[in-house]
Amino acid sequence: MTIIFLLIGLSLLVALVFLAAFLWAVRSGQYDDAYTPSVRMLFEDEPIPPT
Amino acid sequence: MAPAQRRPELCGPTPLCLPVPVLLESPATDLACAHCGDVCPAEPLRLAELPFCCAGCRTVYELLDDNQLCTYYALGERPGLKIKAVELPGRFDYLASEAVQAQLLSFRSAERGRLTLHVPQMHCTSCIWLLEHLPRLHAGVVEARVQFLRKEITITYLLADISLPEVVQLLASVGYEPQITLAELGAQPHRASHTLYYQLGLAAFAFGNVMLLALPKYFSFVEDLQVGFGRFFGYLSLALALPVLLYSARGFFRSAGQGLRQRHINLDFPISLGLASLFSVSTFEVLSGRGPGYLDSFTGLVFFMLIGKWVQQRTYDALRFDRNYTAYFPVAVTRLTPAGEQSISVQELAVGHRIRVRHQEVIPADAVLLRGTGQIDYSFVSGESTPVTRAAGDLVYAGGRQLGEALELEVVRGVSQGYLTQLWNNPAFTKDAVGPTLETYANRAGRYFVALTLLLAAGTLAYWGPRDQATMWRAFTSVLVIACPCALSLATPFALGAALRVLGRHKLYLKNAAVIETLGRADTLVFDKTGTLTDPTQSAVQYHGRPLLSIEKQLIATAAAQSTHPLSQRLARELATEALPLATCQEYPGQGLSATAAGGPALRLGSAAFVGASASRPEGAPGTCVHVALDGETAGYFTFRNVYRPALPAVLAALGKRYRLAVLSGDTDAEGPRLRALLGPAAELRFGQSPADKLAYIAAERALGHTVVMIGDGLNDAGALRAANAGIALTDTLTNFSPACDAILEAGELGRLATFLGFSRACLRAVLATFVLSLCYNAVGLTLAVQGHFTPIASAILMPLSSLSVMVMATILVRWAARRYQL
Structure with a gap:
């Protein structure tokens, strides 16, 4: 049953990775603006015309 | 001149919480400007077969077309913003100053600068698209990112290729002139x-x-x-x-x-x-x-x-509830020195300085008018939109916007010492003096809760002590553990949070959820008159004098339409006849205008002195007058009086049944009888109130133990709004200025004030009902605890159950109240 130690350790590690991902997302400002990106993603990428 | 500029309809996806007001108006011509969607004049300007209402719109279209940015027009329906007719050269020069840049730029290296600007005009998908494609308009702009809900744009630019004034000029040239005020200079954009x-x-x-x-x-x-x-x-x-x-x-x-x-x-x-x-x-x-x-x-x-x-x-990111005069006053002023004109920051302005204030600029400090005729629009201060005329030698108070020719002024009081701005030196504006506005139900409940738990904990000690030591400790700790009023603390946020969103959908935007509690417990409502009870965009025009021939009416209408003065504009709209070709037409700022037409009489329109009318102001005539003289003979005069908002009688009658009502007005008591009829015999009516008087009245009411809600609109109500338990600022356009307050209400929704207040009361009842539910859970827990049966498993079941049911019940009760009030 000592495998439990390993399993719990691994599951905690996975959970910590998700926690870190969440904290990184907050830190990089992804929760600051929940509206504009939803509009921005619908814009067409036009090639910049040669001038 | 096109009548009554207005915004086109909303285009693109509706912003979540900030609807742009739509004023419907039947089109005069069937051509809509390809840029801004306004009605075009009879002979529109054209470019590639597209009609434009003015040269400004056409210029923007040309600029966008040249840079292949016409997708702007494809995303939304006529999203363009009207360009201000008057473009003052050197308007943004003050931005070149090192001190200003140091305050505005959030990042700066040898090559790049970055800053965030507030652009209140952005309203749709097209706006986001164009603003984020700014680098295409100028190679010096590296990146532009929009934060739509906050109405902010963050621009990164190359210092070598473009200067800060040029960046702002670029934004202004496509119609998105950023709002840069004294408040922005002090603090970096809030993160x-x-x-x-x-x-x-x-x-x-x-x-x-x-x-x-x-x-x-x-x-x-x-x-x-x-x-x-x-x-x-x-x-x-x-x-x-x-x-x-x-x-x-x-x-x-x-x-x-x-x-x-x-x-x-x-x-x-x-x-x-x-x-x-x-x-x-x-x-x-x-x-x-x-x-x-x-x-x-x-x-x-x-x-x-x-x-x-x-x-x-x-809460609402784009709305600002904490603005004071610094958010409204300009950043820089033109100072006149013997060496010439010099642009200085408003903070440096001192008594004795001579300054120049041009068309559409705000007067930053109390000053004496030295040269020029002041046509000063104090609508942001008092809500009165008809400009006030001031002649050389008069004292001019800060906060007005000059319309017309440039003025020369000498500052007599510092910016923070002015008649209006000294309001902010009142103790009501220092945070601590205001203190806790109202004791919330949650805090009061919390206090009883503490007393009860400590009593019970002591009781368990006394009861179990002599009988069973082990049980005593278990019971004692369990009581303390169950004392956590988690469910109780969730009731208020969930109920009031839901109510906040319901009210936001109906254009009453609250600073925070606690304001609902204040609104629900209010017993006194105080209104400002001008701009709040009256509608600043409307006025009733009446003609007194000898009957006018139709050709004379036509002449007056045509001549009045040439002027940008609000009264002329109003008159032109009222008469609305076919245009008459004018032979001559000349405007005398601050006095009136004269015009002649082929086959018609010579017209003089304006103040009594200008037209040569005998009595300066007809006896007993309320409001403002415009006199008419035809061929040198006085014919009569037009009166303009404020009209009350149409929904007012009904809403005041409904409110009068429940609340003590009061009106504080800065005007004379000419409107007294009409207000008395509207508000009923019990209402308090006070006239000739200065901003400080208003503040003092509210403070006195509060000292008597009343819970006061103030409803006002201008800067002169700022003190009263602040002193009241809850201040509601009324606004016609949300992006416009509104003074510091607890809530912002769109003016058109004033008629539903009684509903909103009733709904707030219902929300408070919902909170109390939820309190009862959560106390039941606590009672169950405490019963177990005092017997020593409260185990971790009981806690693990009771705790999420109580929290979740309280959240659900609070939300459902508020929804139900909203449906009952048809919100």
């Missing part, structure tokens, strides 16, 4: 705090894991597991719960501590007490090897309560 997200994430992480580790204790079929690993699980849970105690729950402990220091027990006190006892009892149990303790309940409680905080804090 959303991330702390709550961190706390919430950490608590959620710990809650999930601790719950899993606690499971073996609750289920008999994994008993072996508990025997073998119980201690390990316990230590692990403790390790996970520790950061929750130290970081996530910090806010509750801090708030409780602040309350205690002010000798005040708030709801966070019993919460902190409960959390502390939960954690210490659990630590003791884990360390002494008795079991995992209540750590799952502990982390869960913190998680749920943080959700409550999160629900409550979401």
